[in-house]
Amino acid sequence: MQKKYIPFAVFFVALLVFLAHFGTRYTTAAKPAVVFADTEKQIYLTFDDGPSTKVTGAILDTLNKENVKATFFVVGDRVYGRREILRRMAKEGHSIGVHSTTHIASQIYASDEALLKDIADCAAVIRDVTGVSPTLYRFPYGGEKRARQKSLVEAQGYTVISWNAECGDGVAKNATAESIVETAVRTAGNKTRVVLLMHDGAGHGATVEALPRIIAHFREAGYAFRAF
Template identity: 50%
Template structure:
């Protein structure tokens, strides 16, 4: 009887351990998607507020250096998604972006939508060409950050899957100052767009541009930084 009792007890302990493990797995939070730059915060992190300033369409002579000046003054890291064909004549600007500690991601080589999205091979070819242009200036650069020109909304699953399968992390945004779609907007308009689109999000990825002609973006940036700081956000790169 004694042997039988201990045998039953051992089985019961194993059953309870298995039940506890199964329960833990059932209620554990899901792992974040490896292919996205925007992840929902873990429940324990809901009080931590972060913002990533992201700039598309540089480097340019007229805008990028002024953006970098502001970021350096404010001691803020950001992320720049660059256009490959603009790099060869602006190597020093790309080098400064990297040296200042900002993240650099791939945007496109040509920014010609019809060419880029003609096929999977055309898209991946454009990405690789941009990647090569960056590495010619920054041999030590190594990043999997990628942002679709125009964003991934409306693109086929085939194109999106091809980018993910090639090892790139697709970086969208969840707030925008709308400087690219509102060319006549004032700095105040752009600031208001940032505040409105960010809303009450704890984790903000804000879309801005450092292409040619974005004077109002430069003017709006200090006020945007001031606002998010006043709301307790921490600035970080992707």
């Protein structure tokens, strides 16, 4: 290289270094990542009242096969004899939250102390089996209207999770797979973020049957599956 070109070469290299450094930082900062997350259609499958041996096992099989992560709000008393199922939930990447220890309304809501003890005992079972302290909570019997108790639970460090869509498997004793799919689709409507209430307690065989069709429907409709 001739001597007179050396200053130009130095300037050119310096310019490249400058662009590589600050140019990259600028484009990274300008990426609209948050906007994408807010507009993405998302569905949270949430299962209450388990674990049960057959139903929860079959639901975990389907979720595993479909590569979908879900959230389970468990009943502490139902974990005895089913510790392996709870361990499997955690191992397969699902979220586990507190629902209740007994699921007996008169006991849970007898007093504030009773409510907090019901939660603490269930949390202890989850922690004992999975090694992880739960931070999610769902009120039994539609407690989303219990504003005062909600503040109490939140003060314990829990995030209270309600729902905005349901599949009718908890209320209708004779819910069929067809009615469950239809109710889930209808109550979800065209919400961007769907939190679907389902049940995996014993006797919810119709939910097991409906689950692959619910997943197929929302996947087809462009929803991403999320766990809390």
